[in-house]
Amino acid sequence: MRPGMAHRSTPVVTELTAPFWRATEQGRIELQYCALCNRFIFPPFPECLGCDSSRPEWREVAASGSINTISVVESDILPGLEELIPLQVALVALDGVPGVLIPSNVLGAGARSGDRVRATFEYAGTVALPLFALDATAVEQ
Numbered sequence: 001m002r003p004g005m006a007h008r009s010t011p012v013v014t015e016l017t018a019p020f021w022r023a024t025e026q027g028r029i030e031l032q033y034c035a036l037c038n039r040f041i042f043p044p045f046p047e048c049l050g051c052d053s054s055r056p057e058w059r060e061v062a063a064s065g066s067i068n069t070i071s072v073v074e075s076d077i078l079p080g081l082e083e084l085i086p087l088q089v090a091l092v093a094l095d096g097v098p099g100v101l102i103p104s105n106v107l108g109a110g111a112r113s114g115d116r117v118r119a120t121f122e123y124a125g126t127v128a129l130p131l132f133a134l135d136a137t138a139v140e141q
């Protein structure tokens with residue numbers, strides 16, 4: 001962990017989730033996709049929940065999107081985690097990925113629902129977590 005970085009829990013990589021974490025380590029986001037149902041699946045499942053198709057494939061998706069829902073913790077009600085305040089917990093809708101919301105944290109402060117965000121990757125142990133930052137290049141709507 002680099003100095004000044006917030007502490008975040010390290011996910012356990014499993015056979016099922018390994019492709020996701022391999023992609024984030026390369027600064028990309030890949031999600032499962034069922035070609036039969038023409039839909040993305042998240043979080044990963046052994047088979048498609050829509051058609052029971054045996055093994056959904058992995059596809060790279062956009063690392064940009066918008067905040068669908070956000071909850072901001074501004075007071076330090078979590079002793080030991082003051083470094084995370086303001087803690088912005090959001091559901092992010094990635095561009096071109098209908099029907100999937102990615103739970104994550106938005107870095108910085110002042111994020112609101114509808115804001116454009118871009119993924120940024122931060123290591124927790126050996127795993128690169130996809131976090132999001134407000135997209136400064138996004139045009140105000």
Ligand SMILES: [Zn+2]
Binds near residue numbers: 035036051
């Ligand atoms: Zn399917």
